[in-house]
Amino acid sequence: MKALVLSGGAGTRLRPITHTSAKQLVPVANKPVLFYGLEAIAAAGIREVGIIVGDTAEEIRAAVGDGSRFGLEVTYLPQAAPLGLAHAVLIARDFLGEDDFAMYLGDNFVVGGITDLVREFRATRPDARILLTKVPDPRAFGVAELDLEGRVVRLEEKPAAPRSDLALVGVYLFSPAIHQAVRAISPSPRGELEITDALQWLIDHRRTVTSTIVSGYWKDTGNVADMLEVNRSVLELLPPSNEGTVDAATEIIGRVSIGAGATVRGSRIVGPVVIGAGSTVANSYIGPSTSIAEDCRITDSEIEYSIVLSGSSVHGVGRVEASLIGRNVEITPAPPIPAAHRLVLGDHSKVQISS
Template identity: 30%
Template sequence: MKAMVLAAGAGTRLRPLTYQTPKPMLPVVNRPVLHHVLDNLLRHGVKDVMVNLYAHADQVRGYCGDGSRWSLRVRYSHEPKLLGTAGAIKKTGDFFSDGPFLVMSGDGLSDIDLSEMLRFHKKHKSFATMAVKAVDCRFDYGVTLTDNSGRIKGFLEKPSWGDIFSNKVNTGIYLLEPELLRLIPKNQIYDFGHQLWPKLLKLRKPIFAYETKAYWCDVGNLSEYRKCQVDSLDGKVRINIPGAQIRQGVWVEKGASISPKAVLRAPCLIGKGCRIEAGAKIGPYTVIGDRSRIASQAELKNCILFDNVTVGGNVELSNCILGANGSVKENIAVYEAAVLNMRQ
């Protein structure tokens, strides 16, 4: 089976982080979200992947390469102008002509059982299958209405509390038959949610919702980004946390130098080549990116540090996100801040 990974989004709701880092490349436990997506595709037997690109395309290509680090074959489709989620697939249609294929969001963290989804798709002789997830709050997502068999009967875009029909949201994970490509116009901006799915419904195509109980988080804004980091450290999602677990909930990657007088509070992750000085306190719920330096008496709680970050002595950070190469100098306290390349 083949897969399309949508990685061209601009990530406007994650600014300022996405000014320099494309959304699929934002690190979750020191690996880009896209890395975890490719891990899950490999886990379920996918071998060939197409990735569409737009913002910071060189970063995605540079990291994923030809896919050999995952034993995948990865190809790319660059979009000088965004074509929309469905338009992106139309552009690469020949790649998917030989059987049902997956569509995944490059910025969605999930351990969904794609093999089970394929079995569901085949059993129901579905033309297009959407993975849906029951959520507590329906305000931020459109919901999907189904009958008892799972066949999709309608959609509600970001309903109010008065719309009590369903709490099953579209995860952006799809399994599609290649004949569907004929229904997408060429060289046009065309979207799954607003155009293609309603079109399939109007044409009375057999479209089904596969309800997953697996973990799913749309890394679409800063609060969701923080949440998926915490959930990963808590083991709520099946992903590979790098490094050796030196004790319960504390992971340390190769080449990290940690003073015996530093305090590591679980859960936390220390990246490759980091230096943690005496008296520094790391955690809980803190991830330190590769080659970062945390000076003496600094304290970090609920923080995400990208690679090559320097935190000076006696700095106190709480609920902060520091972008790559950021620097926070000595004797300062920062709370509830998303900061990119901070220099003070």
């Protein structure tokens, strides 16, 4: 069995972070989201992985390399434009051959991995198996309709009037039958080859498409709110450790991981928190669900429920929360504004100014 990991796409919902960085490499608990997926694939016993790459190909290659650090053999598959999930399967045809494969969206996060799902797929051998989860607003997802016996009977991509609240999770398991399906479908009104259309083709041609409703934790980390929530959930499992230097005036509460060479002085750290290697925290409060990457500097500030990427500094800021701060950012207090009003008023004006 092989794996196909999708790491193209522009990451528009995470801009401006993704103007300069691949969305799959934005860190959760100081580790890129993509790495969690690759680790889950390796844990499931899969070794050969094709990674679909686009405009950020060089950055993905630099981070993942040949895959050996994950116990994988990685092949990079360029995609000229993000033309849909089924298009990714189409261009990966030679790599995939006649093997079964797992398709994993590189910016998705599934707690508990995919080992049990892969084992069950191998044992039952349907033509396709999809993962589903209930969502409050299915209109933003591919949506599945099940019959009374739980079989998949219909799939739609981002429907205006969803027939259910079951959204497709970004992990799919396929037999080689999917290759005929992706060649048979046409682009959707969005101009993309939709994997939902390919799955519907299998259903219409009486092929077996089964499903698993995910009872654990799944998130598409394509926006800031979900990224922060995934960061929180991962930090909850963080083992406490201290490889840095913490002075006697600092109070550490709960699960806190401090990286090598990091320094914490005169501060209060309430976990779960991770502080990356080489970072400095001084005279500050770091609250729960916060990840501070390597080589950051937090001084005379408060920060909570946030992600701070490498090389950034926060100095003299009263409070930062629910924030995603990019690399090499500087946050400082604004200069004082003079307490004066500067007006240009026409004839017969009436103005009220608060004292």
